[in-house]
Amino acid sequence: MPRIIRVRDNLYATAFTLMKLLPARYIIDKAEATGVVTPGTPIIETSSGTFGLGLAMVCRLRGYPLTIVGDRAIDHDLRKRLEMLGAKVEIVEDEGGPGGIQGARLARVEELRRAAPESFVPQQYSNPDNPAAYRVVGELIAQALGTVDCLVGPVGSGGSTCGIASSLRLSSPGLHLIGVDTPGSVIFKAPEGPRVLRGLGNSLVPGNVTHSAYDEVHWTTPGEVFHATHELFSRHGLFMGPTSGASFQVASWWAQHNPDRTVVMMLPDEGYRYLSTVYNDTWLREQGITPAPASSGPRLLERPHQVGETWSRLLWGRRSYDEVSGRPSHEEADV
Template identity: 60%
Template sequence: MPPQSVPAPSESIVQATELPRLIRLEPNLCGAAFALMKLLPARFMLDRAEQRGELVPGTTVLETSSGTFALGLAMVCRLRGYPLVIVGDPAIDPALCRRLRELGTQVEICREPSPRGGFQQARLDRLKELCAEHPRHYVPGQYHNPDNPNAYAVVAEQIAEAVGPVDCLVGPVGSGGSTGGTASFLRLLEPRLRLIGVDTSPSTIFGQADGPRAVRGLGNSLVPPNVRHTAYDEVHWAGAAEVFRATRDLHARHALYMGPTSGAAYLVARWYAQRHPDQQVVALLPDEGHRYQDTVYQDEWLREQGALDAPPADEPRTVHHPADALDGWARLGWGRRSLDDVLLPAAPASLTENS
């Protein structure tokens, strides 16, 4: 048998890391566990930019991110030789900053929020200034670039081949790329696939007023254009206590050492799968837990956050408007409606225990 081809050194780590492991968690629940999910759209966006001639040697890549999309870009830019400037905010943790800088990334931190739009808007304003400072630049734009959701076609193909027909896809929502993109491709095979988006309060993505969030990696201070609201059948807002417990449970039960966005998806997917044993459920688990060793995986930190003060909810309460979902764990029947339609004072979409 001829030996298998090995990718070129500059691409080996990307190809080895960008796709998830598919892990059976329950008889009808599969987890798509990524080491670093945002590496996939980062690589895909830069590929497409190169093909269109928007990204050539000497171009500086500029982006706003305080999370793993920055790390994905840093890895690809380092391997391909593109200068990278990341605009973040104080939420970015020191360990991530160190990794970015070791990969040759220039990191700028916005210290003050914008009066409207918070740190997200402050970062966008600084990004606009950087574009003027770097005439030869390319901005991937994870929040609005359609290449972000399109990157997940390969994930949908992987899931379809390994799992078979999927009845329900559950995933956290930040930029909207992973849930919307994966669902759109899976629905080519099964149009009735149910998509459940997981957010946390307070977040503007699904119609709440902005505010401080205890759970990192979920929610947003602005509504990203890549969030296609009409794709979602149901939306959950998961509270910090529920998310942190689920993150720890995912490790304790299944030896999956993942971050809180993965815990949020697992929380909702396991709850749904247990109530629909005849349906095949897949949960998107975005990243591993090593960045959270000193926070989510430490009882002392959880106690300082108040996450151990009250017992977490075992199930969500049903609400009919996003404003009613501000505390704890809540669910709303989105019914593939637009954000404007959901916020109108009209009859709510039907959401029953069997839906």
Template identity: 55%
Template sequence: MTTEIDSISDITHAQLLPRYVRISGNLYGAVFTLMKIVPARHILRAALARGDLGPDTLIVETTSGTFGLALAMEAALLERRLVLVSDPVIDVGLHRRLRDLGARVEICSEPAEVGGFQEARLRRVAEIRASHPDTFCPEQYSNPDNPRSYAVVAEEMLRRLGRVDCVIGPVGSGGSMCGTVRTLREHNPQVRAIGVDTHQSVLFGHPDGPRTLRGLGNSLMPPNLDHTVFDEVHWCGAGEAHAATRALHREHALFQGPTSGAAFQVARWWAERNPDARCVVMLPDEGHRYQETTYNDAWLAEQSLAGADLSVKPREVAAPELAVGTWDWFPWARRSFEDVMGEGR
């Protein structure tokens, strides 16, 4: 009997690539267990190969979500120490899991006046690094290895689907959408990119503000976000995203988190309007972390997020700053931030 036992690797390698499922006639889902494993594994392994991650090197990073989990998994496998700087929004289950994986988690209790908790976290990372002689920071927002890591996702997407005309996905650091689409356009420059953001995120021209929908959007502009990649940008409300997440589970048995729901909401609408285009929606992580929130009817009611109408269509706006509804979209048309918003913004 022939086996492939020598090809079996560790858990982050096993979960690196998504499963592909057909959601509707021309819409396919790239279903990740934990999408942030892609950049976390690539960044740490590249640092190891360069000699930047020695046996005594302390890994330090800022995170409130799944990138931290992916780093903790990889650091445990590499037997490296890890400090993660987060803020009060981190959920209890994730916090416990990070500690179980051996990470030290520090919580910034107060936001910075400009840049909010993300700026406060970055300052604390700098303090920790200054007090240790040997550190490495993955810097997911600025490290070019983040978008570069998604080349393997794009190549597998083409291998599985043959042709891709449009990719729809949430935007946070900019890594997944920019890296995947850039590689796809090496094969076909006409591939369209639809970015999914949320209101009061600075990524596509909104002023920073409190966001109830976590996992996408940002309070600071990440250098890895290449605005010229995007053909359209959609801003989704939290209620619609949670409702779409539940619909994705109910109708397609895909148990994912709310960033997946936001992307699915946009992708379903776009695919229906473009029936000849082969569309792929990026579904970043599974729903286990969200059973007390997205999948909890009582929590949704308490947060006034229940009962969102999924039959609502997006409203096209003439400028990003006019996107103030529950679901808005703007034809970004592969322009730079300065070209769309004006110099000095």
């Protein structure tokens, strides 16, 4: 469970050591309770980040053989930790198929599942137990703070933002939910492309993203996010990862512009995994990234196809995926 920390006047942090441990444990608990998972059942899942790490912890403690299908975003240190916990790690490449690298990973998971039909696949992107796992976090926040006006969090699988918002809206029905994404991600209909920021965004649209839950979407870029990640530690003593920095960047801006509202930002994991990357000047130079604050606030968009290489936002308005136009009209295309 997270710590709830007051960062400034109307801004609070929900700070996790490892947020994805919560849904990993919850999904396995439910599978055990229903008899889907029994002693020795092989577990197969796709992850290149902290969900895989949380799942590896649970499987190690409970004796389940685990295979993690990931891609080259799994850095050396994370892979070593997964293997120390007994997980087998498979790395796949993007062969240009539908869904990009996530699609390739899911295709490999399906191959492994067919070869071992007795196995269990947690399916973090589509399993409703993922968002359900966060109900207790919403209850914790409501108990600590009372009415919450705005929740800000990064969106990858959709489980945490949708799950916590659903729980909070039981006591704060007017809650304003802001999802934080990154250019190149297709979750909210922006153009697909390469993504330097990992842990948020996706090359496919996860089933656990309830688009009609979001009031607003922001797309943040690496230089701004890495600066915000550093600032979160240097100014507030919160040593967190880059998805936390993205959440902090957006939440700080929104809280400043809405000083009479109570804002809660989600900080998914601590920064130790990122010492050789986000907190490493040499790595940043090699990537051609200079951490710097946004020169101004986010650019307001009318449609997702306008997402570019600067911080931008769209008033999503709790619309479904199909209700939001992701392409320019013929008139705009002609111009």
